[in-house]
Structure formats: C-alpha cells, structure tokens
Amino acid sequence: MALTLKDIHGKLAAKFSEKVFDWLEPEAGDGWIEIEPLAWAEIAAHLKADPDLQFDYLRMISGVDYSDHIQVVYHLMSYARDHDCVIKVKLERKDPRVASVMDLWPAADWHERETYDMLGVTFEGRDELRRILLPEDWVGYPLRKDYEQPDEYHGITHW
Amino acid sequence: MTTPSTTLIKDSVRTEELLVNMGPQHPSTHGVLRLLVRTDGEMIKETWPHIGYLHRCFEKICESVTYVQSVPYVDRMDYLASMNNGMGLCMAYERMLDVEIPKRVDYLRVITSELNRVASHLMAMGTFGLDLGAITPFMYIFREREIITSILEKISGGRLLFHYSRIGGVYRDMDSDIAHDIRSFIKTFREMYVEYDELLSQNAIFVNRAANVGVITAEQAIGWGLTGPCLRASGIDYDIRRKKPYAHYEDFDFDVIVGKAWKGSLGDCYDRYYCRMLEMLESVKIIEQALEGLPQGEIQADLPKVVRLPKGEVYYAIENPRGELGFYIVSDGKPNAYRVSARAPSFCNLSITHELGHDVLVADVIAIVGSIDIVLGEVDR
Numbered sequence: 001m002a003l004t005l006k007d008i009h010g011k012l013a014a015k016f017s018e019k020v021f022d023w024l025e026p027e028a029g030d031g032w033i034e035i036e037p038l039a040w041a042e043i044a045a046h047l048k049a050d051p052d053l054q055f056d057y058l059r060m061i062s063g064v065d066y067s068d069h070i071q072v073v074y075h076l077m078s079y080a081r082d083h084d085c086v087i088k089v090k091l092e093r094k095d096p097r098v099a100s101v102m103d104l105w106p107a108a109d110w111h112e113r114e115t116y117d118m119l120g121v122t123f124e125g126r127d128e129l130r131r132i133l134l135p136e137d138w139v140g141y142p143l144r145k146d147y148e149q150p151d152e153y154h155g156i157t158h159w
Numbered sequence: 160m161t162t163p164s165t166t167l168i169k170d171s172v173r174t175e176e177l178l179v180n181m182g183p184q185h186p187s188t189h190g191v192l193r194l195l196v197r198t199d200g201e202m203i204k205e206t207w208p209h210i211g212y213l214h215r216c217f218e219k220i221c222e223s224v225t226y227v228q229s230v231p232y233v234d235r236m237d238y239l240a241s242m243n244n245g246m247g248l249c250m251a252y253e254r255m256l257d258v259e260i261p262k263r264v265d266y267l268r269v270i271t272s273e274l275n276r277v278a279s280h281l282m283a284m285g286t287f288g289l290d291l292g293a294i295t296p297f298m299y300i301f302r303e304r305e306i307i308t309s310i311l312e313k314i315s316g317g318r319l320l321f322h323y324s325r326i327g328g329v330y331r332d333m334d335s336d337i338a339h340d341i342r343s344f345i346k347t348f349r350e351m352y353v354e355y356d357e358l359l360s361q362n363a364i365f366v367n368r369a370a371n372v373g374v375i376t377a378e379q380a381i382g383w384g385l386t387g388p389c390l391r392a393s394g395i396d397y398d399i400r401r402k403k404p405y406a407h408y409e410d411f412d413f414d415v416i417v418g419k420a421w422k423g424s425l426g427d428c429y430d431r432y433y434c435r436m437l438e439m440l441e442s443v444k445i446i447e448q449a450l451e452g453l454p455q456g457e458i459q460a461d462l463p464k465v466v467r468l469p470k471g472e473v474y475y476a477i478e479n480p481r482g483e484l485g486f487y488i489v490s491d492g493k494p495n496a497y498r499v500s501a502r503a504p505s506f507c508n509l510s511i512t513h514e515l516g517h518d519v520l521v522a523d524v525i526a527i528v529g530s531i532d533i534v535l536g537e538v539d540r
Contacts, residue, residue, distance in 0.1 A: 026470060026471030026472060027469050027470050027471045028257065028468070028470065028471035028473070028490075029254070029255050029472050029488075029490075030471075030472060030473050056381050056382075057384060059476075059483070059485060059502055060485065060487065060500070060502040062487050062500035064489055064497070064498045075474050075485070075487065075502075079381060079397060082402070105382060106382045106384075106510075106514070107382065110507070110510040131211075132210065132211060133539055133540075134211060134214065135211070142216065142219055143218060143219060
C-alpha cells in the first residue's frame with residue numbers, strides 16, 4: 001500500500017529517532033524529509049530494504065546551493081509500493097561530503113558525478129568521482145551561487 | 160617459400176588489448192557520444208561512456224532568465240521530442256501555480272505530444288535499423304516523419320523546435336483543417352506501419368542482430384533507473400500516463416506495451432525496438448480519441464504577465480518518448496527560478512552502457528546503444 005510522506009517520516013523517525021529531522025511542507029508543491037547527513041548511508045539502506053518502504057528506484061539526485069549551506073536532494077520512488085518521497089541532507093558549504101548510495105542504487109553513479117561536477121559535493125565510499133558534463137580541467141562549480149564565469153578557457157572566449 | 164619456424168611466429172605475432180575511442184564523431188553514436196572501449200580482437204572487455212560534448216548549461220540558464228523565458232530552452236534538450244519537453248516544463252510550473260488549466264489545452268498538448276512521440280519513435284526505429292546495417296527503413300521513416308513535421312508546423316510554426324506549450328496554455332488553437340490532416344496521416348500511418356513491420360521487424364538479418372543482445376533484466380532496469388520503453392521492454396508495466404495520469408490521459412483508452420520476449424529473451428535489444436513500434440500504434444489511438452473528444456474552450460488560463468511561482472519546490476514528471484522526464488523546481492518567489500534540475504531520461508538510460516558493454520562483440524555495442532535510443536542534447540543538457 002502506498003504511504004504518504006507523513007507515514008514515511010513516522011516510520012523513519014521510529015527507527016532512527018533523532019537522526020531524522022522534521023518533515024516539511026512548503027507553501028506550494030511537494031514536501032520533504034530532512035535527515036542527519038552522517039546517517040544517510042544507514043537510512044538509505046533501510047529505505048530500500050524495509051518491506052513497507054521498498055524504495056527500489058532512485059529518480060534523481062540534485063544539489064541546491066542556499067548560499068549558507070548546500071542541500072543534496074534525493075528523489076525516490078517505489079515500484080513495488082507505488083509511493084515516493086524526497087530526502088534532503090544539509091551540508092557544510094566549505095567541504096560538502098555525504099555518503100554515496102551507488103551500491104544500493106547503481107543509478108546514483110552518474111547523478112552523484114553530476115552533483116559533484118556542478119556543486120562540488122564529494123560522495124564518499126565510491127571510486128572515480130570525476131566530472132561528467134564539464135571538461136576534467138574545469139575550475140569551479142557552476143551551479144554554486146557565487147560562481148564566477150571564466151573569461152577564457154584554453155584560448156576560447158565568449159566575446 | 161619456406162614456412163617460418165614456430166618460434167618466429169611466437170616472437171613476431173602477438174595479441175594485445177586495445178583501447179579504442181568510438182566517437183565522439185561517429186554515425187552510430189547518435190550525436191556526440193564517446194565510447195572508450197577496451198577490445199580484445201572482436202570482443203569488448205569494457206566500455207566507458209564519456210558525455211558532455213553538448214552541454215549547454217540548461218540548468219544554469221534557467222536560474223538567470225524568467226520562467227516564461229526558460230520554456231523555449233527546454234525544447235533544445237530532447238530535440239526529437241520538443242513538444243513533450245515543453246509540455247513537461249510548463250506542467251511543472253503550472254503545478255506550482257495551482258491554476259486551473261482549460262481542458263482544451265490539455266487535449267491539444269496530448270495531440271501534439273503524441274504526434275511528436277510517433278515522430279520520435281520513427282526516428283528511433285530508423286536509426287536503429289541504420290546502426291544494424293538496414294539503410295532503407297531510415298529513408299522510409301522520413302516520409303512519415305515529414306507529414307508529422309508539416310502538421311506540427313501548421314499548428315505551431317516550427318518544424319523541429321516548437322515552443323508550443325506556454326505556461327498556462329498553448330500558443331495557437333487548432334482548426335478543423337489540421338484535424339483533417341491528422342486523421343488522414345493516421346490512415347496512411349496504419350498502412351505504412353505494416354510495411355515497416357515486414358521490412359524491419361520480421362527481417363531475419365535484423366532479428367538476428369537484435370534478439371538476445373544486450374539483455375537488461377527487470378532488476379537491472381530498476382536499479383539503473385531506466386524508464387520508458389527501455390524499462391517496459393524488461394517486463395515492467397509502468398507508464399506515467401497510466402499510473403499517474405496527467406493532462407487527462409485517464410480519458411483515453413490505450414494499452415501500455417510491455418516486453419514479451421518477442422524474438423529472443425526478455426529485455427533484449429529487439430524487445431526495446433518492438434516496444435517502440437507497438438507504442439506508435441497506441442499513440443495514434445490516443446490522438447484519434449483526443450481529436451474526437453476535443454472540448455471547446457479557452458487555450459490560455461488567466462495568468463499575470465510576469466509569472467511568479469510561490470515559495471516552495473516541486474518534482475513533476477511526464478512520460479517522454481524516452482522515459483520519465485522530470486523537473487525539480489525550487490522557487491523563492493522571484494520571477495526567475497532559484498534552481499531547475501532536469502531528470503533527463505536519456506541521461507539515466509545511457510548510464511547502463513558500462514554495465515552492459517563487457518564481453519560483447521564490437522557490433523553488439525552499437526546495437527545496445529542504438530536500442531537505448533538516446534538524444535545527446537538531453538544527455539548533456
């Protein structure tokens with residue numbers, strides 16, 4: 001049976017208590033569950049394995065820069081249970097690090113590389129975290145809000 | 160001539176593994192995809208896809224232009240299915256605005272995007288045949304695709320990139336003249352479909368090249384986040400149009416095509432190809448019903464000139480010809496988005512290449528990439 005975000009939060013909070021923060025509903029759109037970044041690996045494993053949750057499909061991973069911190073957002077869905085949820089981890093802007101979930105959902109591979117490429121988030125516990133869309137010698141992380149566009153790249157200028 | 164001694168052969172003839180770049184400029188890579196392959200003779204030991212050659216900063220641009228201005232950019236992502244892309248982004252914005260969309264708008268979007276789906280699947284079929292050495296079908300598909308582009312041009316003014324869906328509505332209404340064109344296209348298409356089926360689907364050489372090649376199990380398909388025909392070919396009955404209907408898809412009677420191991424094993428290249436073929440027939444079924452039931456009414460909802468999304472965020476997904484096209488939008492109440500992130504189906508579908516591309520023949524990698532049906536504009540965004 002499909003669970004609502006509130007039910008999913010209740011189940012996670014019962015198991016992980018203080019490692020799962022509140023669930024939030026914004027003024028418009030979808031809600032999300034915020035969790036303790038250090039606990040992400042075990043919570044992720046639980047989200048996939050628990051027979052009531054069974055989140056077997058990772059839709060996407062995206063990062064958002066909020067100027068004082070960076071959030072990594074996981075959109076999950078379950079084919080078996082037909083419900084979805086959004087998990088967010090809040091990370092330090094200086095050296096954002098979070099556990100990789102590539103072992104659980106192989107789909108995370110490219111999404112994690114993209115988030116690293118665009119926002120400089122390091123995903124720990126996986127091999128070869130390298131840029132995916134930008135050239136390997138690119139400097140900076142373009143989707144950070146304080147990113148300054150370079151005037152020149154290997155002699156290529158935009159004016 | 161004397162026979163060289165065994166030791167001489169041993170010393171001068173040797174085998175070694177080779178690293179070969181396939182692409183980025185190569186007809187079988189459907190754009191600018193580079194596959195780095197480690198080969199041992201005709202066998203491929205490992206494949207590493209390298210992407211990013213067509214990166215055009217879609218997500219970054221969306222942060223600096225207004226919501227209204229960001230809509231045409233999305234057409235350039237999956238340029239073979241622009242209608243579907245524009246529809247997806249507009250519907251994501253509308254979901255945040257919580258505005259009543261006239262039913263006629265939804266029906267017009269369904270008609271145009273299903274026409275575009277047929278055009279896109281035709282292209283997928285033609286290029287897949289081309290990859291496997293069947294050049295004729297590629298010429299034939301352009302005949303039908305041309306009719307679709309002409310119809311879409313009459314509706315929207317564009318032939319490839321339409322910018323037809325607008326936030327809260329569509330650009331232009333459709334008259335009975337165009338409806339007549341579409342009906343006569345559907346009639347021709349059904350006749351031509353039989354021809355394609357005989358020409359390619361039942362072609363022994365084609366079947367041998369595609370069946371039992373690049374098998375993706377259901378577990379792999381879910382794990383790697385495959386969607387669309389690639390997922391359904393592996394036997395999973397999931398189509399967003401059916402499971403989470405949007406734009407009044409619940410009004411239409413159509414079948415979700417699921418792979419049945421038609422020629423080889425479940426989830427092989429042939430299944431992915433044939434899923435698309437049958438989906439085209441379902442699409443024309445939907446178009447017929449939408450034309451029949453096309454309601455009268457407005458083609459634009461009442462919205463302020465400057466569209467501002469309320470504070471919050473949304474993830475909205477629609478069924479693109481290639482799979483689940485989702486947009487994650489974060490708004491801080493300004494006329495431009497704080498963050499727009501696109502879940503491009505081709506990007507996720509292509510990520511399985513490394514998993515499939517080992518211990519296969521060089522020619523099979525071409526079949527695998529062709530059957531996944533990627534559009535690099537969408538992979539790189």
